Amino acid sequence: MKFLSILLLLSSIISCDSTRSITPTQDVSKQETQRANTPIIKSDTENTTIKRDNVAATQKAKNVIFLIGDGMGIGQITAGTYMSDNKSSLERFPVVGLHKPYSSDNLVTDSAAAATSFACGVKTFNHAIGVDKDSLPVQSILEECEAKGYTTGLVATSTIVHATPASFIAHNVYRRNYEEIALDLLKTDVDYLVGGGKRFFDSRELDDRNLIKEFEAKGYTVFDQLEDFIDLTPAIDKADKFIYFSANSDPIPVASGRDYFIDASMSGINFLDSKAANTTTDGFFIMCEASQIDWGGHANDSEYIISEFQEFDQLIHKVMDWAKKDGETLVVVTADHETGGYTIQPGSTQDSLVTAFTTTKHSGDFIPVFAYGPGSEMFGGIYENTDIYFKMRSALGFEEVKK
Numbered sequence: 001m002k003f004l005s006i007l008l009l010l011s012s013i014i015s016c017d018s019t020r021s022i023t024p025t026q027d028v029s030k031q032e033t034q035r036a037n038t039p040i041i042k043s044d045t046e047n048t049t050i051k052r053d054n055v056a057a058t059q060k061a062k063n064v065i066f067l068i069g070d071g072m073g074i075g076q077i078t079a080g081t082y083m084s085d086n087k088s089s090l091e092r093f094p095v096v097g098l099h100k101p102y103s104s105d106n107l108v109t110d111s112a113a114a115a116t117s118f119a120c121g122v123k124t125f126n127h128a129i130g131v132d133k134d135s136l137p138v139q140s141i142l143e144e145c146e147a148k149g150y151t152t153g154l155v156a157t158s159t160i161v162h163a164t165p166a167s168f169i170a171h172n173v174y175r176r177n178y179e180e181i182a183l184d185l186l187k188t189d190v191d192y193l194v195g196g197g198k199r200f201f202d203s204r205e206l207d208d209r210n211l212i213k214e215f216e217a218k219g220y221t222v223f224d225q226l227e228d229f230i231d232l233t234p235a236i237d238k239a240d241k242f243i244y245f246s247a248n249s250d251p252i253p254v255a256s257g258r259d260y261f262i263d264a265s266m267s268g269i270n271f272l273d274s275k276a277a278n279t280t281t282d283g284f285f286i287m288c289e290a291s292q293i294d295w296g297g298h299a300n301d302s303e304y305i306i307s308e309f310q311e312f313d314q315l316i317h318k319v320m321d322w323a324k325k326d327g328e329t330l331v332v333v334t335a336d337h338e339t340g341g342y343t344i345q346p347g348s349t350q351d352s353l354v355t356a357f358t359t360t361k362h363s364g365d366f367i368p369v370f371a372y373g374p375g376s377e378m379f380g381g382i383y384e385n386t387d388i389y390f391k392m393r394s395a396l397g398f399e400e401v402k403k
């Protein structure tokens with residue numbers, strides 16, 4: 001017994017020694033750069049296959065509300081929560097999991113590949129929209145819902161042809177082919193669209209077409225940023241299908257006065273829900289994206305991140321209130337990836353944060369997933385980002401497809 005404890009003690013000293021290479025005399029900043037730049041090579045441990053149980057939804061969801069905070073990692077959630085009196089809507093979720101965000105060609109994904117994983121259930125290459133790693137188009141969950149008679153919608157605080165919303169409705173090998181993506185939107189029957197990027201529809205370089213006129217000819221009611229969104233409720237109520245272009249190009253940050261996101265998302269949910277009452281399925285699928293948390297991360301701007309997070313947080317509160325009353329809606333909140341390598345540093349207090357960034361690009365960290373409602377029990381654990389697609393389909397009761 002004594003011998004064993006000596007052995008244990010010895011081994012712990014050895015293992016501590018091997019990890020503690022920092023001495024107090026070292027320059028901290030130099031040391032941190034070194035640490036950040038040293039590639040970590042996988043140790044030669046045995047390859048173990050982890051077998052997860054196949055979880056299926058125990059209760060069917062009528063609707064899915066999918067909320068994406070672009071670039072919203074743990075750092076963004078932590079900072080946003082502390083700067084909101086240590087409270088956030090995410091604390092209301094009973095189920096929390098983690099997804100692995102890497103793409104098919106890069107351990108650090110971009111928004112296009114990541115959103116394609118959520119939308120289509122495939123890992124694909126960075127910059128790809130709604131296509132697999134061989135560039136072949138894959139039907140998205142939104143398109144499948146549309147085909148099955150659900151009402152569908154997309155809301156974003158970026159342009160509506162930007163990577164995240166586009167991956168649910170368009171198929172293109174390159175995310176910046178905005179005018180081609182706009183044409184893809186016209187081919188679908190999505191019921192409710194809100195976001196910027198009007199110019200890709202009516203001031204096109206690729207051709208002379210005015211896609212807004214073409215949308216109107218298809219029965220859409222179209223408004224733009226010249227109208228105040230808050231006054232549009234009567235028009236939305238009367239519309240068969242509805243589009244609101246919130247900006248000619250990118251919408252402005254919330255701190256500069258953008259004010260449509262929460263109202264547009266909640267109006268969309270109510271519109272799709274009441275319209276769904278006349279369909280055979282009775283349900284809807286909507287994806288709402290807080291696009292600019294990511295832009296704050298790229299700009300290494302803490303205030304930008306926090307203000308965008310706080311607006312998203314308010315929306316999540318409202319969605320949770322709605323879903324609690326409804327009782328048949330699965331709500332899933334996640335991010336596509338983290339942006340900025342954003343962390344809370346020593347010296348911080350809950351009222352005054354000292355933050356740091358490791359990059360102006362995306363990072364490769366695992367990403368939290370929050371779920372509520374029928375089927376939410378499937379979202380606990382650690383899984384691939386593509387599994388979010390399979391879990392949402394399973395919650396809706398769709399027949400299983402091969403992974």
Ligand SMILES: [Zn+2]
Nearest residue numbers: 071111294339
């Ligand atoms: Zn980004």
